[in-house]
Amino acid sequence: MPRLLLSGVDTSLKPKFKFLEELGFSRRDIVRLVIKGPVILSLSLENHLRPSVDFLRTQLGSDLDLPKAIKKSWRLLSMNLHKTGLPHIELLRSHGVDDKQIQKLFLLEPYLFLVNVTVLENLISRIEMLNAKFLPGMLIYALHSLRRVSVERFEAKCKLWKSFGLSDEDIVSAFEKFPSFVTISEEKFRCLMDFLVNDVGFEPKQIAANTFGMSLAKRIRPRCWEERVLMSTVLKLESAHYSFPSQVIDVLKLARTKSGSTKGNELSLNQHCINLESLNN
Secondary structure: OHHHHOOOHHHHHHHHHHHHHHOOOOHHHHHHHHHHOHHHHHOOHHHHHHHHHHHHHHHHOOHHHHHHHHHHOOHHHHOOHHHHHHHHHHHHHHOOOOHHHHHHHHHHOHHHHOOOHHHHHHHHHHHHHOOOOOOOOOHHHHHHHHOOOOHHHHHHHHHHHHHOOOOHHHHHHHHHHOHHHHHOOHHHHHHHHHHHHHHHOOOHHHOOHHHHHOOHHHHHHHHHHHHHHHHHHHHHHHHOOOOOHHHHHHHHHHHHHHOOOOOOHHHHHHHHHHHHHHOOO
16 A cells, blocks of 8 residues: 555556546445455556456457446456466366356356366365256356355265255255255254244155245245135135135135235235135135
8 A cells, every 4th residue: 555655646556547437437446446456556557457358358258247247256357368368268168157157157156267277176176076966057156055064064065965855866956956055054954944844744845945045934834824824714614515626716815916025925825814714715
């Protein structure tokens, strides 16, 4: 920072601020950017900042996404992207990641383009060792998630998942369908499994992987409560020789769409149950 005090305001600093404004940064954004990465203002505008932005513009394909990517990591301006970014891009392409997905990864996880390419190689190797097969476009999300879980932590999580009856194949399948599955904390996993297996009665293998990305208090508990109330009403009607199953299905579908939020669930469910019972009158 003391070096900046010696910089010329009109000849050095102002042109850089103007350059950032032209990219779409507000003055508040620029202040935050400089606080996080003051080194940006010491870099040459013509020899470093412009070439870095031009490279990033080419990869993103749009000026609109430039501020988003740079806000995610200011180091996109400070690093020599021509030198550090190209090997990463070539590696991703060699594993079937197209340019559109590379653009998304720049916005999702710019860190992967700023570190040594061996970091990315190791992540891809870990995925290959799991023998995970992803649908087109899903590999970048797998890289994004796996980067947050060290090898040691992943092994510890595997032991926990297996303690609830999941096999290696179940774990890989969950990762393929919902890559964020591997980032879920052990505590949240235990709480969800305890509720869904012990309270609701599901078998571990019946639980969809993306369920673990939902809130237990705000979504899963209320939804399970809804199902219990609705099914209880249906069983009562069936025991009374209720003879309009198609109408029951229609009301169940209506209940699912109208009671998505946790607020007012009791009122809406009670009304749906009244509607069900009224069909038999």
